[in-house]
Amino acid sequence: MLVSLYSASTGMIAQQRRLDTISNNLSNVDTTGYKAQRVEFQDLLYTPIKEAGTPVAQNSVLPTGDYVGHGVKVVATNRIFTQGNIEQTGGTFDFAIMGDGFFQVQLQDGRIAYTRDGSFKVDGDGRLVTSNGLLLVPNITLPTTAESVNVSPDGIISAKLPDGTIQNVGNLTLVRFVNPAGLKSIGNNLFLSTPASGVATEGIPNQDGFGSIEQGSLEKSNVDVVKEMVNMIVAQRTYDLNSKAIQTADDFLRTIGTLKR
Amino acid sequence: MNRGLYISTMGMLANMAQLDNISNNLANADTVGYKKDEVLFKAYLEKEFRNYDSNDIKKGKHVGYMETALIAEETKPIISQGQIVETNNPTDFAIFGDGFFKVERNSEIYYSRNGEFKLNQDGFLVNSDGNYILDTNNQHIQVPNNFTVDELGNIYNGTQLTGQKIAIVNLDNPSKFGINLFTGNELEAQNYKLIQGSVEKSNVDTLKEMVNLINANRAFEIIQKSVQSQDSMTGRIVEAAQRI
Numbered sequence: 294m295l296v297s298l299y300s301a302s303t304g305m306i307a308q309q310r311r312l313d314t315i316s317n318n319l320s321n322v323d324t325t326g327y328k329a330q331r332v333e334f335q336d337l338l339y340t341p342i343k344e345a346g347t348p349v350a351q352n353s354v355l356p357t358g359d360y361v362g363h364g365v366k367v368v369a370t371n372r373i374f375t376q377g378n379i380e381q382t383g384g385t386f387d388f389a390i391m392g393d394g395f396f397q398v399q400l401q402d403g404r405i406a407y408t409r410d411g412s413f414k415v416d417g418d419g420r421l422v423t424s425n426g427l428l429l430v431p432n433i434t435l436p437t438t439a440e441s442v443n444v445s446p447d448g449i450i451s452a453k454l455p456d457g458t459i460q461n462v463g464n465l466t467l468v469r470f471v472n473p474a475g476l477k478s479i480g481n482n483l484f485l486s487t488p489a490s491g492v493a494t495e496g497i498p499n500q501d502g503f504g505s506i507e508q509g510s511l512e513k514s515n516v517d518v519v520k521e522m523v524n525m526i527v528a529q530r531t532y533d534l535n536s537k538a539i540q541t542a543d544d545f546l547r548t549i550g551t552l553k554r
Numbered sequence: 555m556n557r558g559l560y561i562s563t564m565g566m567l568a569n570m571a572q573l574d575n576i577s578n579n580l581a582n583a584d585t586v587g588y589k590k591d592e593v594l595f596k597a598y599l600e601k602e603f604r605n606y607d608s609n610d611i612k613k614g615k616h617v618g619y620m621e622t623a624l625i626a627e628e629t630k631p632i633i634s635q636g637q638i639v640e641t642n643n644p645t646d647f648a649i650f651g652d653g654f655f656k657v658e659r660n661s662e663i664y665y666s667r668n669g670e671f672k673l674n675q676d677g678f679l680v681n682s683d684g685n686y687i688l689d690t691n692n693q694h695i696q697v698p699n700n701f702t703v704d705e706l707g708n709i710y711n712g713t714q715l716t717g718q719k720i721a722i723v724n725l726d727n728p729s730k731f732g733i734n735l736f737t738g739n740e741l742e743a744q745n746y747k748l749i750q751g752s753v754e755k756s757n758v759d760t761l762k763e764m765v766n767l768i769n770a771n772r773a774f775e776i777i778q779k780s781v782q783s784q785d786s787m788t789g790r791i792v793e794a795a796q797r798i
Contacts, residue, residue: 295570295573295574296574296577297570297573297574297576297577297578298577300574300577300578300581301577301580301581303581304577304580304581304582304583307581307584308584311584331641333586333670333682334582334584334585334586334588335585335668335682335683335732335733335734336578336581336582336585336588336730336732336733336734337732337733338731338732338733339730339731339732343627343628345727345729355628356628356727357628357629357630357631357727357729358628358629358729359593359626359627359628359629360629360729360730361571361574361575361578361629362574362575362578362579362581362582362591362629362730362732363578363732364577364578364581364582365581365582365584365585368682368683368733369670369682371670371672371682373641373642373643375642375643393699393700469699471673471674471675471676471677472672472673472674472675472677474645474672474673475672475674475675488675489674489675490675491674491675491676491677492675502699502700527584528584530760531580531583531584531760534580534583534760534763534764535577535580535581537580537764537767538573538576538577538580538581538767539577541573541576541767541770541771542573542577544771544774544775545569545570545573545771545774548774548775548778549566549778551778552778552781552782554782554785
């Protein structure tokens, strides 16, 4: 059968995957700490009909070969870890990371997950937890009598007590990965480390290339809506074009079918 | 047998090769660093026709030439510049101008215009398949945090040169391997500009491909008609023979 029928269908499948990713990015456009994903494509292998460099006469070879391409495939859905916009919220426990790094939180099963979502809450015991109730690591427990809590750009958390004294209640730390794009997304704004991401290196905010902590702010997603919309248009058109190629391949087959009478 | 029938068949096959090529180009219209292919056709086995002298077949008036077939001879990648699109991702690179990146795959060197690179777990620059990108000394490239790359490919740590330079080379006759890779013989590349934080889109011109698609479709139909009329001519000969 015609190769084009199949190669054009790979084009449609690839664009569908792209649309899936764009839709996910757009639906998370307002998600705190969300990082946009991007689909990456690769052309498939080529079947050589004639290899380049085949001798055609003495001292003469084919300069380019003749080969049939088989379409396209999705090779990766890559997460782009550029900085998201910082939005002022005024919340005491809203921490945005300006620059490189992740917060660590402890999952129910004890594993450590990583997040850029810094909208923390205080639970009944005065501990800092995520919106889902996961404990921040290292654990920070605030004195129940604290009147106000302050976080410095380098992560030092201090509480002001009713008698006016300032008490240091702990230090926020951040972790960094050699290859954050290799992290595994598990939803709920959380990531897990993988062999591809490398191991987490812990550090103090605002030092050694780690980002600084901005209290009273949240990092919005880094989804660029205009770009996503343009990508959506491109995806739709490419999808259309590939369907036309399939229709043409179908026409060819019909024409072949009417050859014999 | 009727020579025209076979010539027509070759024509239809050539159109099918054209269609396969267009489909592959369209499927890869969005593939970063993809270079479109063009099918080159060649008239096959040219034959001279003469108005033969019945007494001496060596003599006779020259009538003209006829090609006995058309074949799709080559598929040639067209290495023209694709559009540069900004991504702001520090591990994305676009080449503006000549040249290819060097990629090590199964300890062999391939070439690519796709600059959607990543860092692996050890901080080496790799492509989406995890294959290493090579520097000018064919070494793997380990980059520091927050690295920057200048237009020539020199890698900086802040304002300091790390001493490594991303290799950009030209190829004399680039031919496609697939999976965004090319093969060919290395030449020195000079007219290039490396742009960090951008990627190069494919150079597929969808309008042109659609026109080619329509063209191939119509040509295919027309040749089919030619096959049919030759067939009906043969049919009439058979009928005439039966009447005798």
